[in-house]
Amino acid sequence: xxxxxxxxxxxxxxxxxxxxxxxxxxxxxxxxxxxxxxxxxxxxxxxxxxxxxxxxxxxxxxxxxxxxxxxxxxxxxxxxxxxxxxxxxxxxxxxxxxxxxxxxxxxxxxxxxxxxxxxxxxxxxxxxxxxxxxxxxxxxxxxxxxxxxxxxxxxxxxxxxxxxxxxxxxxxxxxxxxxxxxxxxxxxxxxxxxxxxxxxxxxxxxxxxxxxxxxxxxxxxxxxxxxxxxxxxxxxxxxxxxxxxxxxxxxxxxxxxxxxxxxxxxxxxxxxxxxxxxxxxxxxx
Ligand code: ADP
Ligand code: MG
Numbered sequence: 001x002x003x004x005x006x007x008x009x010x011x012x013x014x015x016x017x018x019x020x021x022x023x024x025x026x027x028x029x030x031x032x033x034x035x036x037x038x039x040x041x042x043x044x045x046x047x048x049x050x051x052x053x054x055x056x057x058x059x060x061x062x063x064x065x066x067x068x069x070x071x072x073x074x075x076x077x078x079x080x081x082x083x084x085x086x087x088x089x090x091x092x093x094x095x096x097x098x099x100x101x102x103x104x105x106x107x108x109x110x111x112x113x114x115x116x117x118x119x120x121x122x123x124x125x126x127x128x129x130x131x132x133x134x135x136x137x138x139x140x141x142x143x144x145x146x147x148x149x150x151x152x153x154x155x156x157x158x159x160x161x162x163x164x165x166x167x168x169x170x171x172x173x174x175x176x177x178x179x180x181x182x183x184x185x186x187x188x189x190x191x192x193x194x195x196x197x198x199x200x201x202x203x204x205x206x207x208x209x210x211x212x213x214x215x216x217x218x219x220x221x222x223x224x225x226x227x228x229x230x231x232x233x234x235x236x237x238x239x240x241x242x243x244x245x246x247x248x249x250x251x252x253x254x255x256x257x258x259x260x261x262x263x264x265x266x267x268x269x270x271x272x273x274x275x276x277x278x279x280x281x282x283x284x285x
Pocket of ligand 1: 076077079111113114201241
């Protein structure tokens with residue numbers, strides 16, 4: 001009788017698509033008998049384990065679909081090496097309140113200061129918290145948008161890039177955009193504006209964004225307007241982590257170009273009016 005009931009239980013769990021529960025139900029029932037647990041306790045544990053398993057699987061899937069270039073966490077970030085970064089501020093960002101408000105985050109600074117590391121770490125937190133996330137380099141984004149224009153799939157591309165709760169655009173400004181790419185990026189930013197968050201990393205000051213967008217100050221300003229309206233800006237001024245061992249052995253790191261050295265030096269993007277920053281915060285690290 002017990003065997004028949006157990007077989008039926010397996011069928012029912014499978015019909016309800018509780019696949020993990022189906023795999024562990026025998027073990028939990030046996031443990032329940034051995035430890036004289038009540039039915040309620042056994043049932044509670046069974047459902048708890050199914051829920052935990054589903055959450056973990058969902059997070060693993062989101063992390064896979066996010067296409068991070070590497071997996072680095074906040075715990076792996078040495079705040080002692082980069083004292084210019086306010087650790088508490090970053091930990092506050094990691095609670096992901098900005099995603100609920102569709103706020104943006106801009107991480108600015110020269111090469112090697114940990115912008116991509118922090119972007120990935122926050123992206124991982126978002127995935128674990130159930131938010132769909134997508135990581136892409138600015139260069140690849142520009143390439144894909146242009147390709148979608150060529151093969152008439154722009155609408156689909158804009159739709160798929162707009163739906164993620166967090167879009168991480170890495171390395172804005174390392175390579176210039178051509179005019180059509182700049183306009184397409186504007187369309188994407190406009191779609192996500194006040195709906196979903198964008199995290200941008202860049203080695204360029206805001207004043208240099210016109211150069212990034214083929215000298216088009218109007219489109220650069222339009223993009224920045226929307227990005228900065230509800231935004232937190234972290235200006236990271238510090239040494240390169242990549243060069244830390246080299247500088248310990250051979251003295252200070254090689255000097256960088258002025259753009260790299262001081263992305264915080266934001267210039268105005270004439271002839272457009274000043275940037276709106278209402279509701280946003282600018283943090284100078
Ligand atoms: P950026 O994007 O600013 O050029 P990255 O985030 O790619 O720099 O950092 C370069 C490398 O150094 C990565 O492997 C990253 O994990 C590591 N790194 C940078 N800053 C730190 C830090 N403060 N603590 C630990 N690792 C760091
Ligand atoms: Mg980087």
